[in-house]
Amino acid sequence: MASHSMADTFAKRATQLREYIFSQPTSTFENNPWAVANAIDEFAESQGRMMIFKKAKLDVAQAQLVAQQPAPRTILEFGTFVGKSAVAWGAVLRDIHGENVPEDVNxxxxxxxxLMVSLSRxxxxxxxxxxxxxxxxxxxxxxxxxxHAEGKVASVDMAFFDHWEEFYLPDLQLIEDLKLFRVGSLAIADNTDFPGAPDYLKYVKAGGRGVAxxxxxxxxSFTTESQPSKPSIVEVSNVVAI
Ligand SMILES: C[S@@+](CC[C@H](N)C(=O)[O-])C[C@H]1O[C@@H](n2cnc3c(N)ncnc32)[C@H](O)[C@@H]1O
Structure with missing residues (x-):
């Protein structure tokens, strides 16, 4: 959970990011998801203190999505923040399905x-x-x-966990309980090394609940960089049986 001072920093960064993006010509970004995602990355690099899913990690997840069969149609993301990874998932789906993304791809x-809801939207x-x-x-x-109750999500191809780590495992198990995974679905998690999600990691490494x-x-675990005490692992868990 973010402390008050961190929450203040994130709120300040969100306001600065809005200014950074919207002070540039709209044509730079209009209908260009990768340009938006890259600009958020550039801003984060220059300002620091932005808890976004970095490019090297995104590359790992993107490779998994591109290789997924059947092609991904529904992605759940836990933790939007300013919308960097959300925009990137949309860009990946657009690369896979074409510019006129079908209605059932979401x-x-x-x-x-x-504040983050407003900026990310x-x-x-x-x-x-x-x-x-x-x-x-x-x-x-x-x-x-x-x-789920509204019938909008009946199957999930990829669930991305990037909110507060204590919710990773209960939210993964909620997806299981709602029977949303299929064989071939992916659960991808950030920050399992730092600050860490030990119960989640133990669970997926053990293969799940382990009952019939x-x-x-x-x-x-994919390692993407080697700076000490920096989060560098992306945990990719494949559903191999149900
Ligand atoms: C690490 S940031 C997400 C970064 C984002 N995925 C990206 O790469 O741009 C975590 C976000 O999760 C949100 N969050 C934490 N717990 C949550 C919960 N239980 N439900 C919804 N959002 C949550 C926080 O407010 C925060 O904005």
Missing amino acids: VYTFEVDP DLIKLAGLQDVVHVLEGPASESLKKL GSVKYESQ
């Missing part, structure tokens, strides 16, 4: 902080992804239950 991204719209990437405000578990009829995972 990213649902969950965020509790209204504006950046998603600027990128031309408003019909593909949907930001749901409130606790992720509640939003997911609602989406439960989701079974094969899990691999």
Whole structure:
């Protein structure tokens, strides 16, 4: 959970990022999701203190999505923040399915902080992804239950965990309980090394609940950089049986 001073820093960064992007000509970003994602990366590099999913890690996840069969149609993201990874997932889906992304191809991204909800929605719209990437405000578990009850999400190709680490495991198990995974689905998690999500990591490395009829995972830790005490691992867990 972010402390008050960190929350203040993130709020300040969000306001500065809005100014940085929207002070540039709209034509730089309009209908160009990768330009928006790259500009957020550049801003984060220059300012620091931005908890975004960095490019090297995104490359790992993107390779998994591009190789996934059948091709991914539904992505859940836990933790939107300013919308960097949400825009990137939309860009990846657009690269896979073409510019006119079919109606049943969607990213649902969950965020509790209204300031981040507002900024991420504006950046998603600027990128031309408003019909593909949907930001749901409130606790992720509640939003997911609602989406499921409304029949909007019946199957999940990739779930990305990047919110507060204590929620990774319960939210993964919620997806299991709602029976949203298929064989070949992916659970991808950031920050399992730092600050760490030990219960989640133990669970996916053990292959899941380990009882008959439960989701079974094969899990691999990808290392992307080697700076000490910097989060560098992306945990990729494949659903291999149900
Ligand atoms: C690490 S940031 C997400 C970064 C984002 N994925 C990116 O790469 O641009 C984590 C975000 O998760 C949000 N969050 C934390 N717990 C949450 C929960 N239970 N439900 C929804 N959002 C949550 C926080 O407010 C914060 O903005």
